[in-house]
Amino acid sequence: MSGRLSRRDFLAGAGTAGVALLLSPPRASAGAADPVLAGRPLVRYPEKTELILLTSRPPQLETPMKYFDRAITPNEAFFVRYHVFPIPTRVDLDEWRLRVGGHVDRPLELSMADLQTKFSPASITAVCQCAGNSRGRFSPRVLGGQWGDGAMGNAEWVGARLREVLQAAGLRPGAVDVTFNGLDAPAFPTVPDFVKSLAVGQVMDWPEVLIAYQMNGRPLPMLNGFPARLVVPGWYSTYWVKNLSEITVTDQPFEKFWMKPAYRIPDTPCGCVEPGTAPARTVPISRMRTRSVIASPESGSRVPVGASSTLAGVAFDGGYGIQTVEISDDGGQTWRATTLGPDLGRYSFREWSARWAPARRGPQTVMVRALNGIGESQGMTPLWNPSGYLRNVVERVDLEVG
Amino acid sequence: MARTLVFRLVALLASAPLAAEAGVVSITLPSDQGALKAGTGMEVTQRACQMCHSVDYITMQPRGGEAQWRGVVNKMIKVFGAPIGDEDARVIVEYLSREYGAGR
Numbered sequence: 001m002s003g004r005l006s007r008r009d010f011l012a013g014a015g016t017a018g019v020a021l022l023l024s025p026p027r028a029s030a031g032a033a034d035p036v037l038a039g040r041p042l043v044r045y046p047e048k049t050e051l052i053l054l055t056s057r058p059p060q061l062e063t064p065m066k067y068f069d070r071a072i073t074p075n076e077a078f079f080v081r082y083h084v085f086p087i088p089t090r091v092d093l094d095e096w097r098l099r100v101g102g103h104v105d106r107p108l109e110l111s112m113a114d115l116q117t118k119f120s121p122a123s124i125t126a127v128c129q130c131a132g133n134s135r136g137r138f139s140p141r142v143l144g145g146q147w148g149d150g151a152m153g154n155a156e157w158v159g160a161r162l163r164e165v166l167q168a169a170g171l172r173p174g175a176v177d178v179t180f181n182g183l184d185a186p187a188f189p190t191v192p193d194f195v196k197s198l199a200v201g202q203v204m205d206w207p208e209v210l211i212a213y214q215m216n217g218r219p220l221p222m223l224n225g226f227p228a229r230l231v232v233p234g235w236y237s238t239y240w241v242k243n244l245s246e247i248t249v250t251d252q253p254f255e256k257f258w259m260k261p262a263y264r265i266p267d268t269p270c271g272c273v274e275p276g277t278a279p280a281r282t283v284p285i286s287r288m289r290t291r292s293v294i295a296s297p298e299s300g301s302r303v304p305v306g307a308s309s310t311l312a313g314v315a316f317d318g319g320y321g322i323q324t325v326e327i328s329d330d331g332g333q334t335w336r337a338t339t340l341g342p343d344l345g346r347y348s349f350r351e352w353s354a355r356w357a358p359a360r361r362g363p364q365t366v367m368v369r370a371l372n373g374i375g376e377s378q379g380m381t382p383l384w385n386p387s388g389y390l391r392n393v394v395e396r397v398d399l400e401v402g
Numbered sequence: 403m404a405r406t407l408v409f410r411l412v413a414l415l416a417s418a419p420l421a422a423e424a425g426v427v428s429i430t431l432p433s434d435q436g437a438l439k440a441g442t443g444m445e446v447t448q449r450a451c452q453m454c455h456s457v458d459y460i461t462m463q464p465r466g467g468e469a470q471w472r473g474v475v476n477k478m479i480k481v482f483g484a485p486i487g488d489e490d491a492r493v494i495v496e497y498l499s500r501e502y503g504a505g506r
Contacts, residue, residue, distance in 0.1 A: 046429035056435040057456040085455065090428035141464035143474065188454065190483020222429045257481075 033300035036136035036148045037062075047221040049076040054145055058082035058184075059223065062150035068295035069312045071341060071349045072125075073153035075216050080223045081130050081151060081237070083194045083258070088183035088243045091227055098211070098228065102179075102248035105170030112227055115213060118168070119160035124208050126233035126347035127154045127316045128240055131263060131285050135388030140276050142388040149293060149395070154316070154349035157231045159212035163204055166249070175200045177254040180230050180241040192257035196239050198232070200249065208233045208347070211244060233347035234319030235286050236389075238263045259284055264387070271390050272383035279385070287318035289392035290378055292325055292352070292370035299397040308357040311338070313368060314349035320373030321346035327354050328367045332380050332394065335369070346373065361402030369394045436461055443497030450486050450494060451478075460498070465506050471498040 042050040045061060054060035061080040067073055093112050101107040110118070130151035135144050145151075166178065177197040185193055203209050210231040213219065220226045225242030232239040238258075265271040266279030271289075273279045292315035303309045315322045321343070326335035341351025350370075358364055369378045382393040436458030438444050451457060463474075472495045478484040479491065486494070 041435065043432065043435075045432065053435060053458070054462065055456055055458045056432065059431065087431075089431060090426065092426045094425045143463055143466075143470070146462045146464075186454075188483060191454065192482070219427075222427060226427060 034148060036146060045080065045223060047076060048080070048223065049074070051077065051079070052148070052150060054147065058085040058087055060145055061223075062148055063153055064150060065148075065293070065295050065298060067150075067153075068293050068314050068349075069351075071154060071314060071344055071351045072216060073155060073349075075155070075218055075221050075224065078128075078153040078155065078215075078221070078224050079130070079151050081145070082184060082223075082242075084184055084186040084191055086184070086187060087223075088226075089222065091183070091222070091243070093227060096227055096245070098244060098247065100165060100169045100247045100249075103172045103175045103251045104166075104249050105172055106168070108165070108169050110165070112213065115160050115165075115211065115228065119164050121158050121214075122161050122207070122210055123156060123158045124210060124231065124233055124347060125154065125156045125344040126208075126231060127152060127288070127349055128231075128237040129153075129288055129291075129316075131236040131238050131389045132387070134391040137382075137391065138384065138388045139382070140384075142386055144388050154314070155215045156217070156344075157210055157212035158214035159210035159228065159231065161207055162209040162211055162230070162247075163207055165211060165247070166200075166204065169249070171200065171204075171249060172251075174251045175249045176252060177250045178203055179246075179248045179250060179254050180239075180244060181246040181248070182225070182229075182241050183243040183245050194241070194258055195254075195256055196241055197250075197254040197259055198239065234288060234317075236263075236288055238285065263389075265389055266385050270383050272385050275384040277386075285389055288316070289390050290317040290322075290370050290372045290376045291315065291392045291395075292322075292368045292378065293395050294327075294366060294368050294397045297397065297399060299399070301397075302400045302402070303356075303358065305358055305361050305402045308355045310353055311356050311366060311368075312351070312353040314351055315368075315370035316347075316349050317370070317372035317376060319347050320376070322350040322370050323373055324371045325350070325352035326369055326371075327356070328369075329356065329358070329364060331365065332367055338368075358399075358401045362400075363398060364401050365396050365398050367394050367396045434458075439501045441497060441501045443493045444501075446490050447494045447497050450484065450490055454478075454482065454484065460502065463502070465502055465504050467504045468495060468499040471495050471502070474498075 041053045043053045051061040063079045067077045098110040133151035134149050136146035179197045181195045212231045213228045228244045229242045263285050264282035265285045266273045267281040267283045293313045295313040315325045325338045328335045338352040338354040371377045378394045434456040438457050
């Protein structure tokens with residue numbers, strides 16, 4: 001796709017946000033068979049289809065598993081996660097500016113037109129996954145957002161390359177970190193504003209990091225970061241700052257609350273510790289671990305005996321690309337390869353599917369695991385850390401055959 | 403079939419007229435959802451916690467004893483600066499430990 005949007009197209013798409021809110025009352029629980037999702041209402045937020053409510057203020061909404069049978073997650077089904085409140089609910093594009101300042105030679109104030117025309121649009125298909133996706137499945141359990149598996153999505157993002165924007169501003173010698181702030185700002189001054197950082201050296205060598213103003217060919221939904229958000233492919237979405245308004249280059253390491261002590265993992269090779277224990281040292285979370293899910297049939301479904309059913313889902317990793325996806329119906333003793341869908345790039349969901357013809361009746365479990373481009377796979381035993389991050393254990397669905 | 407319908411609906415919405423003010427995009431958020439269990443200390447807990455977040459932040463957490471909830475309340479006060487006095491903090495910890503305690 002070409003990627004460049006005229007301002008008129010941009011506003012026409014964005015105008016859907018102004019359409020009257022289609023809010024349905026809370027409905028039956030999202031997944032009665034799943035203890036993590038049981039009792040959670042399905043809700044409709046602006047520009048969103050029915051999603052699973054985690055929290056209402058700040059809003060946190062989870063994507064139902066049924067959407068992960070395909071590589072691209074629709075914008076209206078994409079998960080939502082904010083940290084502080086209030087969040088932006090109104091953006092005037094005539095007034096919105098992206099300010100780039102700090103330790104630079106030429107501070108910038110970019111309008112949306114500037115962002116779209118002064119920098120070549122770049123496109124990347126990349127998975128956006130919350131660091132705490134599946135936290136609700138940790139054992140022993142941990143405090144925090146009790147997500148099921150739907151705090152993730154995959155989209156084609158179009159935007160300006162962060163590197164080119166920083167080059168235009170001109171980094172001064174001694175630049176250390178780049179910080180990113182959005183329009184969300186806590187009501188109480190004591191609550192730490194949500195600001196994240198990346199190292200200067202890293203982002204200048206990383207052309208895929210984008211300031212995205214388009215998501216699957218449309219403006220971003222407000223709740224996914226309108227009018228622009230950072231896209232850090234392969235890294236957990238804590239870095240993908242939404243409703244972006246301010247980029248600041250620092251000459252000192254940036255270690256405010258949301259970088260330290262928040263969003264850190266044990267400084268061990270697995271990012272894990274013995275369950276129930278505290279790590280001796282921590283580092284900021286970064287690259288995503290290899291994962292795969294079975295979206296169809298959903299756990300708890302009935303499938304016919306002696307006939308072939310289709311199993312389908314997606315797999316992804318931290319940016320080396322998925323090599324194989326395998327399934328097992330004997331508790332992980334033997335595995336067989338599945339058929340992979342089109343390759344949309346090494347940061348994208350990769351669709352997989354397989355035919356499966358169970359020969360006997362009764363309850364059966366199917367498992368899935370993926371292998372990425374550097375040989376990382378998934379374990380049969382969950383790894384544990386006190387914040388409930390990085391979950392990538394082999395996933396399963398329990399089916400009733402017959 | 404269903405996906406075609408969704409696609410058409412999206413196309414329809416996309417061609418809908420802009421919001422009254424050109425260049426402005428706005429949404430209206432639904433109100434808070436979730437409710438705390440009735441019990442001594444519920445009102446104090448609700449008032450204190452709702453200053454910053456909806457109570458579903460509480461009700462989704464793992465059940466836990468007094469140590470867990472004291473830790474949570476202390477974090478809200480010390481890290482996020484919640485203006486909660488000592489007496490209210492004591493009432494809140496007692497309420498949460500009782501109504502959302504281990505085994506509940």
